[in-house]
Amino acid sequence: MKVVRTITELRSELKDLKSERGVDGKIGLVPTMGFLHQGHASLMRKAKDLSQIVVISIFVNPIQFGPGEDFETYPRNEAQDLELAEKEGVDLVFIPTVEEMYPVPTKTIIHVSAVTERLCGASRPGHFDGVTTVVSKLFNIVQPDMAFFGMKDAQQVAVLQQMVNDLNINVDIVPCPIIREQDGLALSSRNVYLSAEDRAQALVLSRSLQAAKQALESGEARTAQEVRDVLVSIINQSSHAVIDYTEVLSFPTLEPYEDHEDLSERNHATLIALAVKFGKTRLIDNVLIESKEECSHV
Amino acid sequence: MKVVRTITELRSELKDLKSERGVDGKIGLVPTMGFLHQGHASLMRKAKDLSQIVVISIFVNPIQFGPGEDFETYPRNEAQDLELAEKEGVDLVFIPTVEEMYPVPTKTIIHVSAVTERLCGASRPGHFDGVTTVVSKLFNIVQPDMAFFGMKDAQQVAVLQQMVNDLNINVDIVPCPIIREQDGLALSSRNVYLSAEDRAQALVLSRSLQAAKQALESGEARTAQEVRDVLVSIINQSSHAVIDYTEVLSFPTLEPYEDHEDLSERNHATLIALAVKFGKTRLIDNVLIESKEECSHV
Structure with a gap:
């Protein structure tokens, strides 16, 4: 080298x-x-x-x-x-x-x-x-x-x-693909900024994304607004988390869905993405959900 | 081919x-x-x-x-x-x-x-x-x-x-380098738009640039304003010419000189450039004058 x-x-x-x-x-x-x-x-x-x-x-x-x-x-x-x-x-x-x-x-x-x-x-x-x-x-x-x-x-x-x-x-x-710690935290050079307490609280990010994905896939959440509600309710379990954004968009065009649009109709991949601050440290994470079309090819 | x-x-x-x-x-x-x-x-x-x-x-x-x-x-x-x-x-x-x-x-x-x-x-x-x-x-x-x-x-x-x-x-x-017709008109695909009369009048462009260059080199014109005056007086000999711009700038940085700055002090190449309309046809032309430093290397 x-x-x-x-x-x-x-x-x-x-x-x-x-x-x-x-x-x-x-x-x-x-x-x-x-x-x-x-x-x-x-x-x-x-x-x-x-x-x-x-x-x-x-x-x-x-x-x-x-x-x-x-x-x-x-x-x-x-x-x-x-x-x-x-x-x-x-x-x-x-x-x-x-x-x-x-x-x-x-x-x-x-x-x-x-x-x-x-x-x-x-x-x-x-x-x-x-x-x-x-x-x-x-x-x-x-x-x-x-x-x-x-x-x-x-x-x-x-x-x-x-x-x-x-x-x-x-x-x-x-x-x-995103690489995660065993407990789910997405790897980032900025994780080093986190205090032990914030590091523990930051697990709400990956947990909220997993919950949102499951809610969407099970049909429990059907709209962008409902997906964001799942994210926000879990992120807010952390007293230190300050949400910058939680968004549900098409990928890779990054066009947001309407709040009440039925996502089960979608024929694009869907990106559920968030940015959350812990003190001065801003972390991002996301999950990508394949479109039904792409899934049906598998 | x-x-x-x-x-x-x-x-x-x-x-x-x-x-x-x-x-x-x-x-x-x-x-x-x-x-x-x-x-x-x-x-x-x-x-x-x-x-x-x-x-x-x-x-x-x-x-x-x-x-x-x-x-x-x-x-x-x-x-x-x-x-x-x-x-x-x-x-x-x-x-x-x-x-x-x-x-x-x-x-x-x-x-x-x-x-x-x-x-x-x-x-x-x-x-x-x-x-x-x-x-x-x-x-x-x-x-x-x-x-x-x-x-x-x-x-x-x-x-x-x-x-x-x-x-x-x-x-x-x-x-x-710019390629010109024998009578001085700079070649341009847009010359085809010109009427015979405008084609004849458009010779003021190259003539004005040559005159400006000579005036600058002989010391007759010493400032950007004086150079522009030479350009404008010759371009205005054409009744059809409508000036878009006449400018005197450093090249290749394209920073304009002050109106009354003494150009004989310059140590950049100087671009004298113009754009002039004949009816709907907009023509550009220019002349580049080497800096004294560059000249002294020749």
């Missing part, structure tokens, strides 16, 4: 790797902000399965953080990250500085409309412009065949898929 | 050409809106000089035209275009339909700030978002090493160079 910190080095190492492993060897990219956990490890394993050269990037991207968000305090641990990447058989780790990625402030922004307007896009204005712009930069730098993203940020997957479709970017976006 | 109309065909033909001519063969792309003239021919010749595979695209891009602009009436002549491309030794001509490029309306837009805000960017809101978005799509489809653009649209060159720098796009933007 090689660690490179400049775009020039990265391009040169990749050229060597390609000529070593055959020009038709696929490049798989796992873009990350570091502080890697088993969720990231699952992306690297998927990348290793599907491609011949595995590149991960570790970059806490300033332009996707809003004012007052946690850019400065976002957890970082390079030594631990490199150990994990090495263990997963990564070929190349790209760790640029902010100056390497933005030698001058960018005047160019990629904006995706519609799919960015709800969920985290609504709570974090400008966030997805930062994500699409940096991912596009990483794609241009690495020129991967495939890129791997966790479904924990389902909206990010939908937004990037939209960008790739619209701009004819020749990269397959590979969404990978 | 092959003509392809779909992205799939284009990618497949390019793959064949690459394996024929060696994987290290450079691809040169000349993006055009068709109705090709000797200005385009000069771009193709430059592409042929510098690359092993020459691709031209012919696509009148709807999203770079504003409401009330000439998208519908923009001149088209495919047979004549193919004849010219063949004569210039082009390998591949990509002529997609609007449906091929935009199977659904794009939700993704690339926006470059600052350099888009003056000149044509000010007169044609949204125009450069359309240009950067479609050029980015063409870059992703063709994956060229170099792309060739005429300096007649100097702002387009500056905007695309900014996009390429900001997004780490691995394509060299090669600006090529």
